[in-house]
Amino acid sequence: MIVFHAEASLLQNPPTFFRHGRLMPHPETAERYRVLRAAVEGAGHDLRLAGDTGEGPIRAVHNADYVDFLRTAWERRGELKNIGEELLATQFPRVGMDARPVGLQGQLGFYLGDTSTTIRQDTWAAAYGSAQVAVTAADHAAVAGGVTYALCRPPGHHAYAGYGSGFCYFNNAAIAAQRLRERLGGPVALLDIDVHHGNGTQGIFYTRADVLTLSIHADTSNYFPFYCGYADETGAGAGEGYNINVPLPHGSGDDVWLAAIRDGLARIAAFAPVALVVSLGLDASAEDPIGALKVSTDGFRQAGAHIAAAGHRTVLIQEGGYLCEALPRNLTAFLAGMAG
Ligand code: Q9C
Ligand code: ZN
Secondary structure (H helix, E strand, O other): OEEEEEEHHHOOOEEEEEEEOOOEEEOOOOHHHHHHHHHHHHHHOOEEEOOOOOOOHOOOOOOOHHHHHHOOOHHHHHHHHOOOOEOOOOOOOOOOOHHHHHOOOHHHHHHHHOOOOEEEHHHHHHHHHHHHHHHHHHHHHHHHOOOOEEEEOOOOOOOOOOEEEOOOOOOHHHHHHHHHHHOOOEEEEEEEOOOOOOHHHHHOOOOOEEEEEEEEEEOOOHHHOOOOOOOOOOOOOHOOOOEEEEEOOOOOOOHHHHHHHHHHHHHHHHOOOOOEEEEEEEOOOOOOOOOOOOOOOOHHHHHHHHHHHOOOOEEEEOOOOOOOOOHHHHHHHHHHHHHO
């Protein structure tokens, strides 16, 4: 399988984040890229560096003011006193607080949704490079068809049009889906099997009927992203009926997860898309350090086989999945399942 990647994924390596009253190791590290890349190299896949298509494909999904903020925030750090290695929001707007402040501290809360998603020296370079991996994979798939894997890092599916959150800055899967939509002219489906609800992706396409979004995830009533991910979120306006959420009970294993994937693929087949984008989180693993489901390595292999059997032109976008012994073998098992 052709695998696109970018060395920029080695940048922006947050050591810690503040949690439960202490500094904890940050799960979303550059080491994830090294481990996932070594896994696909070891499995004999065809690795290629992503190209650079500029900011156009990013701006097709994200608001211009958010893109500009992300590019310039670190350079603006002199606006704040005594700044350390990262810029972190201290206030977040609530519903009804809609004004965009001019100063950097207020904008950090305006453009970043939580305290685990910060701005560091190389955040822009890493997020931009990750998005280019998604665009390159989509462009390849638009021409060649088949299955392409985009080894994106940092991940993307918690990023909305106007702000980042959940370790995500640019929504790589949404960028790929929009690119395929433009290049192929037909409807595109997005299947998100990361253990976390794909809330950013849902938000980006919520009022659109031309991109079907379907997320299978651990129930969010006591799990990130908490405030959405429920089955009654079905889309709005022209998009009514084109967003599907499948929350699963925590601790669910292969049977429940694979049944949800099979049902999801049936819904997607009925939509008849010209391309499928898969938000491929590997954090549904039983061994994932921040996961909530119990999917096995063979479960990932079967998931790949089911998705391949659906027969769509497919772009796989790497999302979450955190360092543990099973992480590299779950990726190679999924890709082996896709390859048949
Ligand atoms: N103990 C993705 O998988 N909560 N994002 C962190 C850590 C945020 C996950 C809690 C989880 C975001 C792409
Ligand atoms: Zn996740």
